[in-house]
Amino acid sequence: MRKLTKIVVPALIAVMGAGTMAVPAQAQAYGRHDAGHATPVRNSNIRADINGLNRDIDRAFARRTISNREATSLKRDAIQVQRLYQQYARNGLTRTETRTLQARVDRIHVALRAERRDRDNRRG
Incomplete structure (x- = not known):
């Protein structure tokens, strides 16, 4: 069980981190990201x-x-x-x-x- 948590927890953290990184890129594609505003x-x-x-x-x-x-x-x-x-x-x-x-x-x-x-x- 201990080996499973050592593998699963870092994988979940990586997936959650990648999901939050994709949001600004998606927002940029539609031109509504903060950097795109006048x-x-x-x-x-x-x-x-x-x-x-x-x-x-x-x-x-x-x-x-x-x-x-x-x-x-x-x-x-x-x-x-x-x-x-x-x-x-x-x-x-x-x-x-x-x-x-x-x-x-x-x-x-x-x-x-x-x-x-x-x-x-x-x-x-």
Whole structure:
């Protein structure tokens, strides 16, 4: 009996230790591990970019470099990004979510630049 406990107890400890090691790796695969969440700095940066986007649209409209229709369309896109940010931020932003939001903000900035340069005062 003594030999059996000498063999079984270390085996059980090894199995239990291996089981706890697998959890962080599995959590990482789904992008929800603590290291995958956005830091407060990254979170505030994306929020500032979204707010800056709204400010840039308002400024372009006030300077009459884009039309009301163009501004409305760009604002609608910015609102969608804001809603997506709020949805993602409930559980903390992952790196993937941060990249997605940043890509959408960048796309709207490119569209705003194109609208300012076209000088035709209509969308597209």
